[in-house]
Amino acid sequence: MSTETLSLESLDAALKAQQALVEMHQTMNMEVYYWWCTALMLMIHAGFLAYEMGASRSKNALAAGIKNILALAMIIPAFYLVGWWIYLSFPAGIIPSSVADALPWSQSMGPKLDEMGTGVFWAAFALFGATTGSILSGAVIERIRVSAFLILTVLVGSVIWILAASWGWHPEGWLLTKLGYHDVGAAGVVHAVAGFFTLGVLINLGARKGKFIQGIAQTIAPHSLPMTLIGLMMIIFGFFGFLGGCIIFNTGDTGWTTIYGTPTNLSAFAFNTLMGFAGGILGCYFATRDPFWAMSGGLVGIISVAAGLDLYDPALAFVLAVGSGIATVKCAQFLERRGIDDAVGAVSVHGFAGFLSLLFVGVFAAGTPNAEGLPSISFTGQALSAVLIAIVGFVPGYLVSYALKKLNVLRVPDAVEDLGIDEVELLSKPYPEANVPATVQSEVPNKLANV
Amino acid sequence: MGTSFVNWKEVAAYFVFADQPAVLVLLAALVAVICIFLILSIKAHEDKAFADYAKKGADKQQAP
Known part of the structure; x- marks a missing residue:
């Protein structure tokens, strides 16, 4: 009898030891998962670096690059100082x-x-933040200080x-608790916010010299379209880290959940990310026959389905992405006709597609329950949230860039823009043994104007 | 100099100065100051570079 008791006690102890071991390994696996998501997300910034340098004329290629590198290096410490605190402190609103x-x-x-x-959570969020900085970076190349x-x-x-993430991407965020907001892939809180912030900046920054002649948009051709295309593909690669970082790796027996605590899995994200990617490319290529826009379409497609990656039928994701690709090109044309010089289409690709993504969830996934006690997904909730997020992005971008413009510190002088920022400010040339920068108007037709 | 513990038993936050909040505040402030200083220094560099370039252009125009 005594032996049997001892045996049960030892079994119980062994079981507890095994449970502790499993829990420790689960936690370590969680850390490992987000560590590698963060590492993959750095590829987004490598991609933006190549993309923006390629999209610049050669006289500004290094300026575009250093801007991107410094953005990453500045956002990380700034996010350490205030970002994490804002995320955890503002889910209820502005107090x-x-x-x-x-x-x-x-x-x-x-x-x-x-x-x-x-x-690792902080690191993933810091790189989400750096992505918003890179979205702005591409649009303002070749003339911003x-x-x-x-x-x-x-x-x-x-x-x-x-701040938007605290409202809409936090388990207690008021957009979720009051409106049932659903944005699992950060289409609104990262892409739409950054896109509309960029629009606010572009209005004050103005167009590159020569972009508009008598109100007609001209082509300012990238100095290296191949570099831009490769950069875009690197961004897409990094998106798998970005979107992986949007899922919660729960320890215990919960399994994967969305950031809102609802069940999901990596397979859902895999189906819809790839189908969105493919659809976006096809939609943009159909609308422009242009390599730059075709590759940008991959981003458009993913962003346009990102808010509902956990909920869509993959075929629906593809259809939405094709439509978003076409609509995003129309949005870019609309902005260009109104004198907005968005050098890489960031407002359309990130702002407009992110906005659409939120609306799509409201249309196609309305009625889907959120975690217990929270309002279900609704079109009204998604539409109101989308408008609010656009305002949260646009207003500070516009106001701060307006103040910088009034202080005459927003834009480089005309003469510097003519020669190129690389030679004046960085005292270097990207291709010192190559020929001179383009000084004549490109003969490449403006694809947006001719569709 | 800044270690916050002397053995690994019951250690939680184990980074240097973890037990000295005033130093942590100071270091955080230093991060902020460095970031702000960097932006100001870049602005000063830009002002100088743009002014030098404008002067060079003016000198060229005056040259016979």
Whole structure:
């Protein structure tokens, strides 16, 4: 009898030890998962670097590159200082709750053995923020001052987007708890916010010299379209880290959930990310027959289905992405005809497609339940949220760039724009042994104007 | 100098200065100052570079 009791006790102890081991490994796996998501997300920034340098004329290629590199390097510390605190403090609105653990001098914001996860979550969010900075970066190439750009990119990358994320991408965010907001792939809180912020900046920044002649849009051809295309494909690659980082790896027996606590899995994301990617490329190519737009279409397609990646039938995701690709080109044409010089189509690709993505969820997934006690997804909730997110992005972008313009520190002088920022500010040339920069109007037709 | 513990038993936050909040505040402030200084220094560099270029252009025009 005694032996049997001892045996049961030892079995119980062994079971508890195994449970502790499993829990420890689950937590470690969670850390590993987000670590690699973050590493993949860095590919987005490598892609933006190539994409924007290629999209510039050669006289501004290095300026476009250094702007992108500095944005990443500035947003990370700025996000460390304020970003994480904003995310955790503002889910109820504009009055912060006290979250001392998220302040940069908290013990939680550093190596700590009993809080596995905080650092990798913070890192993933910091790179989401850096993505918003890169979205702005491409649109403003060849005429913005680097110093002004850094102010704007830190603002969007470590304050504005994360405020929207606190409202709409937090389990207690008021857009979710009051309106049933659904945006699993951050189409609204990252892409739409950054896209509309960019629009606000572009209005004040103005077009590149020579972009409009007597109101007619001209082509300013990229100096290396192949580099731009490769960069875009690298961004798509990085998106798998970005979207993987949007899923919650739960320990225990819960399994994968969305950031809203509803069940999902990586397969759902895989189906719809790839189908959206393919549809977007086809839609944009159909609308333009242009390689740059075809590759941008991959982004459009993914973003346009990102808000509902967990809910769509893959065929529906494809159809939505094709339609979004065509509509995004129309949006770019609309903006260009109104004198907005968006050098890479960022407002349309990220802002417009992100906005559409939120509406699509409202149309096709209305009635889907959220976590218990929260309102279901509705078109009204999605539409109101989309408008609010567009405003949250646009207003600070417009106001701060307006102030910088009034201080005459937003844009490089005309003469510098003529020669190129590389030679004047960076005192270097991207291709010192190559020929001179283009000085005549490109003969490549404007695809947007001719559709 | 800044270690916050002397053995690994019951350690949680183990980074240097973790037990000295005033130092952590100071370091965070230093990060902010460096970021702001960097932007200001870039602006100053731009002002100088643009002014030098404008001067060079003016000198060229005056040259016979």
